[in-house]
Amino acid sequence: MDPWAPQSEASFSFLGALSDFFPPTKRGRPTPHVFRGARSVKDAAEALGVPHVEVDVILVNGVSVRFDHPLRDGDQVSVYPFDVSPESGSIVHLQAPLSAPPTFVADVHLRRLARTLRLLGFDTRHGAELTDADIVGIARGESRVVLTRDRQLLKHRALDYGYWVRSTDPEAQAREVVRRFGLGQHARPFARCTACNSLLRSVDRSAVRDRIPPRTALWIDEYRECPGCRRLYWWGTHGARLQAVVESALGSPQR
Numbered sequence: 001m002d003p004w005a006p007q008s009e010a011s012f013s014f015l016g017a018l019s020d021f022f023p024p025t026k027r028g029r030p031t032p033h034v035f036r037g038a039r040s041v042k043d044a045a046e047a048l049g050v051p052h053v054e055v056d057v058i059l060v061n062g063v064s065v066r067f068d069h070p071l072r073d074g075d076q077v078s079v080y081p082f083d084v085s086p087e088s089g090s091i092v093h094l095q096a097p098l099s100a101p102p103t104f105v106a107d108v109h110l111r112r113l114a115r116t117l118r119l120l121g122f123d124t125r126h127g128a129e130l131t132d133a134d135i136v137g138i139a140r141g142e143s144r145v146v147l148t149r150d151r152q153l154l155k156h157r158a159l160d161y162g163y164w165v166r167s168t169d170p171e172a173q174a175r176e177v178v179r180r181f182g183l184g185q186h187a188r189p190f191a192r193c194t195a196c197n198s199l200l201r202s203v204d205r206s207a208v209r210d211r212i213p214p215r216t217a218l219w220i221d222e223y224r225e226c227p228g229c230r231r232l233y234w235w236g237t238h239g240a241r242l243q244a245v246v247e248s249a250l251g252s253p254q255r
Helices: 016-021 041-047 111-119 132-142 170-181 205-211 239-250
Strands: 007-014 031-036 057-060 063-065 076-080 104-106 145-148 162-164 201-203 223-225
Touching: 007 016, 007 041, 016 076, 031 041, 041 057, 041 076, 104 111, 104 132, 111 170, 111 239, 132 145, 162 170, 170 239, 201 205, 205 223
Parallel strands: 007 076, 104 145, 145 162
Antiparallel strands: 007 031, 057 063, 057 076, 201 223
16 A cells, blocks of 8 residues: 555445444444555455455446456445345346355364254365365365355455354354355255265165164164265164254255
């Protein structure tokens, strides 16, 4: 920033879910942004606290623009998330379309969310050993959506997809992610290992007899095995609890 450049000011309005990035007292009202010299609308929005990966459309003085559009003194900027769209006009969507269903990489603090997404059948990378740099590399290399409670991580310029998880409650987090990415129609509950993310495969009971608890073997005939970590799965007394987790996340009973 050029300290000798004249001071300029633009006004930003953040709509829909983007208001979550501001204190309640500042939501629903224009936010001034003072700057000097050249600045893009992307840099200005992030300076105000909104990561670019949460933004779908930006209007400057009523015209849809790209992230690199230069900000000028007096500009009126409206920033739209994915859940709200401008009512009319030619629109430039700033994010490339996601695969259906999307795949995810969750940061170290979202272990329970990652396990729930796997329970629903969604490909979700997670590991306590993953650094922020690892997460960015995985997201870029595998076109995954970063899930995090860290707003700064989502401002990394290399990221194409990301979402700031609003809730701190794991069950609410799952519902939030399902709603944001429209995951309900793509769910395949109990198809994936919750421990290591691999897709489960059916296995003959006789092939794993020595790994089945004796009491379980008396009344369970069908088993699945994880090809990654060799963990065994079966529908036991815990099934009702897991079914409740699935239904809570998806918001409707699953048959």
